[in-house]
Amino acid sequence: MSELPGDLRYTxxxxxxxxxxxxxxxxxITDHAQSALGDLVYVELPEAGQELEAGGEMAVVESVxxxxxxxxxxxxxxxxxxxxxxxxxxxxxxxxxxxGWIVRLQPSGGIDSGDTMDPDAxxxxxDELEA
Amino acid sequence: MMGLQxxxxxxxxxxxxRIVDFGGWNMPLHYGSQxxxxxxxxxxxxxxxxxxxTVVDLQGEKxxxxxxxxxxxxxxxxxxxxxxxxxxxxxxxxxxxxxxxVYFLEPGRFRLVVNAATRxxxxxxxxxxxxxxxxxxTERAELAMIAVQGPKARELAAxxxxxxxxxxxxxxxxxxxxxxxxxxxARTGYTxxxxxxxxxxxxAAESFWQxxxxxxxxxxxxxxxxxxxxxxxxNLYGTDMDETTSPLESGLGWTIAWQPDERDFIGRAAISxxxxxxGRQKFAGLLLEDRGVLRNHQRVVVDxxxxxxxxxxxxSPTLQRSIALARLPAGNYEQAQVEVRGKMLAVRIVRPPFVxxxxxCIDL
Numbered sequence: 318m319s320e321l322p323g324d325l326r327y328t329x330x331x332x333x334x335x336x337x338x339x340x341x342x343x344x345x346i347t348d349h350a351q352s353a354l355g356d357l358v359y360v361e362l363p364e365a366g367q368e369l370e371a372g373g374e375m376a377v378v379e380s381v382x383x384x385x386x387x388x389x390x391x392x393x394x395x396x397x398x399x400x401x402x403x404x405x406x407x408x409x410x411x412x413x414x415x416x417g418w419i420v421r422l423q424p425s426g427g428i429d430s431g432d433t434m435d436p437d438a439x440x441x442x443x444d445e446l447e448a
Numbered sequence: 449m450m451g452l453q454x455x456x457x458x459x460x461x462x463x464x465x466r467i468v469d470f471g472g473w474n475m476p477l478h479y480g481s482q483x484x485x486x487x488x489x490x491x492x493x494x495x496x497x498x499x500x501x502t503v504v505d506l507q508g509e510k511x512x513x514x515x516x517x518x519x520x521x522x523x524x525x526x527x528x529x530x531x532x533x534x535x536x537x538x539x540x541x542x543x544x545x546x547x548x549x550v551y552f553l554e555p556g557r558f559r560l561v562v563n564a565a566t567r568x569x570x571x572x573x574x575x576x577x578x579x580x581x582x583x584x585x586t587e588r589a590e591l592a593m594i595a596v597q598g599p600k601a602r603e604l605a606a607x608x609x610x611x612x613x614x615x616x617x618x619x620x621x622x623x624x625x626x627x628x629x630x631x632x633x634a635r636t637g638y639t640x641x642x643x644x645x646x647x648x649x650x651x652a653a654e655s656f657w658q659x660x661x662x663x664x665x666x667x668x669x670x671x672x673x674x675x676x677x678x679x680x681x682x683n684l685y686g687t688d689m690d691e692t693t694s695p696l697e698s699g700l701g702w703t704i705a706w707q708p709d710e711r712d713f714i715g716r717a718a719i720s721x722x723x724x725x726x727g728r729q730k731f732a733g734l735l736l737e738d739r740g741v742l743r744n745h746q747r748v749v750v751d752x753x754x755x756x757x758x759x760x761x762x763x764s765p766t767l768q769r770s771i772a773l774a775r776l777p778a779g780n781y782e783q784a785q786v787e788v789r790g791k792m793l794a795v796r797i798v799r800p801p802f803v804x805x806x807x808x809c810i811d812l
Binding site for chain 1: 675763
């Protein structure tokens, strides 16, 4: 069973989104995603200020096994990236919802503007994948 | 998930292994962290379930003669009982049907260990060729196989052996094997570390495996096996060579016994032509100078020389850098670039192995 915080939104590509108090949205990959990828060894991050379209390429995470694209779950501009991941990509394995966050966005719409789902819907999707 | 299961499959599932398909077998990729498993082998000891590999026993008066024709390396080199030889088995065009280890058990009796994914075609090919020599070919599908690798591997695994065999097993020299009752113990491996590969009856496998783990040996999956062999500069069949490539273009020229000249072996005529041709491709190691990860099939560009391709690429947990094996254009050069998702990244050409016996073998 992978961990699934109740206060986040999720995507079908296994990203999570957190609404921050200042209106920004933090994005990372889920516990399920990090577990499926295996030990992460490299993360390619966008530049701060970069404009992202929902569904477009946002970052690349590479594990011992494979490279995997991380898509922007909503449109917006990049406020900040988790620079610690350059030296410690394994933070995503150790703490996917905390120290392993990837990007903080200033959304052009709301957090609900993209194709996201609540924890129950994401859990149902995972159950189906594992069935 | 359907697929073949080794006698240790239930143990892997119970240990929480991530199971993947490998050549039709449901095998453990890792048990949590591939990197921790990798480092356990470099620093201490790890155990691998390699029961999916195929053991083939050969028997008959003309077995030596047969193997000298079947294999590109020469079993005439095997004089001591138990001695092992790494070799390619070629097709008439000089392509590699499989790479394998052959053990000389006693006159007229040899054991081959071949890859899992190539099992059916190997057995068919060997059986077909053996007919003319009246050699019996017996696949030993009922046997399991466990590799114990790492600087502490032999010391720990010896504690699991019966008293009767312990001293003899510990006295084995590298690349030698020993028939020890119902076990076959060989000081061979696929990690670049010391250790044993142990062939044993399927019903003895669970107990042997558990005793190793109880002694502090780390269970390791195929993921760590792959990064360990890559660091050790060892080829992987189907990735670094296959039926379309000659051993000379896959860094395996050292496994071909050209002497004596009069020995005819399958594929000899074809690879002799490759050997005589100028400007054939070379096979080398790559060390990524930039951040990122090299992967199989990425394009390698050597300015002013030509292009090549990565055959095996990945992340080296020991070096904390990305490394690869690659088929490259002929020539003398030290630098190249690899195309990674549209960007050209700098690599240095190095001579494998990258890591052996826990030590880094290249300049970083």
